[in-house]
Structure formats: structure tokens, C-alpha cells
Amino acid sequence: MLGDMWTLRSLPVALILLLVACGGGTFPGSGVDQNKTAVTISPSKATLHSRGVLQFIATVSGNHDRVVSWSTTAGTVSSSGFYKAPTVTAVTTALITARTATGSTTTTITIQPPMPPGFSPISVAISPATVTLKSGTGQQFTAAVSGTMNHDVTWSVTNGTVTSGGQFLAPGVGVITHVSVKATSRDDPTKSASADVTVIAQAEQHSVDLNWNASTSANIVGYNVYRGQASSGPYSKINAGGPVASTLYSDTSVANGMTYFYAATVVDSSGRESAHSNQVQTAIPR
Numbered sequence: 001m002l003g004d005m006w007t008l009r010s011l012p013v014a015l016i017l018l019l020v021a022c023g024g025g026t027f028p029g030s031g032v033d034q035n036k037t038a039v040t041i042s043p044s045k046a047t048l049h050s051r052g053v054l055q056f057i058a059t060v061s062g063n064h065d066r067v068v069s070w071s072t073t074a075g076t077v078s079s080s081g082f083y084k085a086p087t088v089t090a091v092t093t094a095l096i097t098a099r100t101a102t103g104s105t106t107t108t109i110t111i112q113p114p115m116p117p118g119f120s121p122i123s124v125a126i127s128p129a130t131v132t133l134k135s136g137t138g139q140q141f142t143a144a145v146s147g148t149m150n151h152d153v154t155w156s157v158t159n160g161t162v163t164s165g166g167q168f169l170a171p172g173v174g175v176i177t178h179v180s181v182k183a184t185s186r187d188d189p190t191k192s193a194s195a196d197v198t199v200i201a202q203a204e205q206h207s208v209d210l211n212w213n214a215s216t217s218a219n220i221v222g223y224n225v226y227r228g229q230a231s232s233g234p235y236s237k238i239n240a241g242g243p244v245a246s247t248l249y250s251d252t253s254v255a256n257g258m259t260y261f262y263a264a265t266v267v268d269s270s271g272r273e274s275a276h277s278n279q280v281q282t283a284i285p286r
Contacts, residue, residue, distance in 0.1 A: 046108075049111070050114045056082075067100065139167075154186055155184075157182070171199060204256070228263075254284045
């Protein structure tokens with residue numbers, strides 16, 4: 001306790017154009033022959049491994065016969081465009097063609113030989129690869145899978161939690177803790193990538209609550225609160241926005257492990273300020 005202190009109209013117009021034509025031909029000015037059929041293939045190119053399979057899709061436009069027939073120079077392709085690559089021992093190029101009565105289109109397939117036993121072309125990368133987080137906070141991780149058309153991964157973690165989409169939540173810890181976040185290829189579970197996460201404890205926020213006896217002097221408008229790091233000062237005023245009207249003040253800007261010294265002054269209606277009161281000392285836990 002600190003002791004007693006001193007003292008926006010337009011007409012509508014309709015235009016009708018009557019066109020008369022005999023037989024087929026092109027619509028005047030359209031620039032498009034409606035009797036010609038255009039074919040596109042998707043995907044427009046592809047790479048497969050020996051004996052690999054892939055579904056191709058033909059898109060037909062125009063007013064002619066839309067029936068599509070498929071053919072290939074290597075392997076087999078069904079009437080619906082389902083392609084099976086042949087067995088190859090060296091890199092091979094195959095052509096696959098989608099044909100209608102009036103047009104066709106061809107795409108290229110690159111066929112890779114079989115991989116050696118135990119070899120997988122799949123690789124996984126994770127981002128970010130390293131990160132430091134506070135206890136209880138989150139981080140979004142992403143995984144990139146190459147060497148396969150299946151880019152799905154399974155997420156796992158050694159501590160904390162992680163969603164199927166890679167959203168990680170750090171565990172609550174009291175000391176620095178190392179956590180591993182892993183993304184594993186669903187196509188080849190032997191392929192994975194891990195991120196290193198350092199989780200640090202959330203520092204406890206301390207505060208110092210001060211109170212003092214009210215001054216009995218006349219015309220008192222409030223009090224100023226001072227803090228120093230050495231006994232008897234120097235002090236710095238820590239209350240903002242004018243004098244404190246009550247006899248209570250909470251200092252929430254303290255740092256862990258520090259020792260502070262506090263004193264107060266009285267301010268009257270003329271702005272005069274008293275000398276510092278007696279000093280109190282407190283140590284903030286680490």
C-alpha cells in the first residue's frame with residue numbers, strides 16, 4: 001500500500017430479316033460449313049507405361065454423322081476410346097485416331113518401358129518443409145505428387161492433429177517439441193515426404209496489479225503510475241490518456257523474468273504533480 005500523498009426515352013425498333021435458302025450450304029456470313037464435322041480428342045497427348053491404360057474422349061461438332069471410330073498404330077483401342085498400351089522394352093510412340101464420316105484427328109501416346117523391380121517413378125514433396133509454431137496454433141500443409149495421375153495423399157502426424165486436407169494443429173506443450181507431419185502417396189505408400197515442425201510453448205502473460213490509499217488533499221483529479229527497473233528509478237510513466245481516476249491500476253506490459261519497481265504521484269486540478277510515493281518491488285516469473 002502506498003501512503004497518503006499530497007497534496008436516365010428512345011422508341012423501340014424491331015428489325016426482321018427473312019432469309020430463304022434452298023438445299024444445304026453455309027449460312028450467309030457465318031464462315032462455318034455446317035455439313036463438315038470436326039473432331040477433337042482429350043487428352044490431346046499422353047504418356048503411359050508399358051501395358052498401361054487410358055480412356056480417351058472424342059468431341060464431335062457439326063451437323064453430319066457423329067459416329068466415331070477409333071484406331072491405333074500400337075496397342076488396342078475400344079469402340080469407346082479405351083486404350084491399352086502394348087508391352088514395350090524401349091520408349092515407343094503410338095498414334096491414336098478418332099474418325100467420323102467427314103473428318104478425323106490423331107493424338108500421340110508415348111509408351112515407357114517397364115520400371116526395374118522395386119523402382120517407382122512416384123515422388124512426393126511437402127510444403128512448407130520446416131516451420132516453427134506456437135503451442136495450439138495451426139498451419140496448412142500442401143503435398144505435390146509426381147509420376148502418377150493419382151495425386152491423393154494420406155496425412156499423418158507424430159503429435160497434434162492433421163486433417164485429410166493437410167491442416168495441422170500444433171499440440172499444447174510446455175517445452176519446445178519437435179513434430180513430424182507426413183504426406184504419403186496413396187498410389188504408392190512407400191513414397192512420402194515429411195515436414196519438420198518445431199512447437200514452442202505459449203508464454204504465460206503476467207500482469208502486476210497495484211493499489212494505493214486515496215489522497216486526502218483537495219482538488220485531486222487522479223494519479224500517475226511510474227515503473228522502473230532499478231531501485232529508486234529512473235522511472236517511466238506507464239498510464240496513458242491522463243491520470244488514473246481510481247486507486248487501482250493493472251500493468252499488463254511486463255516481461256517474464258524481469259524485476260520492476262513502482263511508485264505513484266498525485267495530480268491536482270491545476271496539473272501539479274506530487275513527488276513519487278514510496279516504492280514497491282515485484283519480480284515477474286519466467
